[in-house]
Amino acid sequence: MVPLPQGGESKPKDKPQKTVTVCSPEEERKGEKIYLYTHLKQQPIWHTLRFWNAAFFDAVHCERRKRSPTTR
Numbered sequence: 001m002v003p004l005p006q007g008g009e010s011k012p013k014d015k016p017q018k019t020v021t022v023c024s025p026e027e028e029r030k031g032e033k034i035y036l037y038t039h040l041k042q043q044p045i046w047h048t049l050r051f052w053n054a055a056f057f058d059a060v061h062c063e064r065r066k067r068s069p070t071t072r
Contacts, residue, residue, distance in 0.1 A: 045051050
């Protein structure tokens with residue numbers, strides 16, 4: 001058994017989240033931060049079936065290569 005801390009609760013330690021900000025000089029002067037996630041989220045590629053098909057087949061290909069040796 002693991003002893004509980006003084007409060008009687010065991011909480012997992014939260015890792016601090018790291019964020020990457022991309023600011024242009026004009027925006028930085030205003031004190032306004034624009035996060036990279038915001039720009040990536042707005043890209044039209046996420047709505048194309050071609051992208052998701054390619055991502056799926058790439059993932060399947062990588063998993064199959066890891067799991068089964070080629071016999072040629």
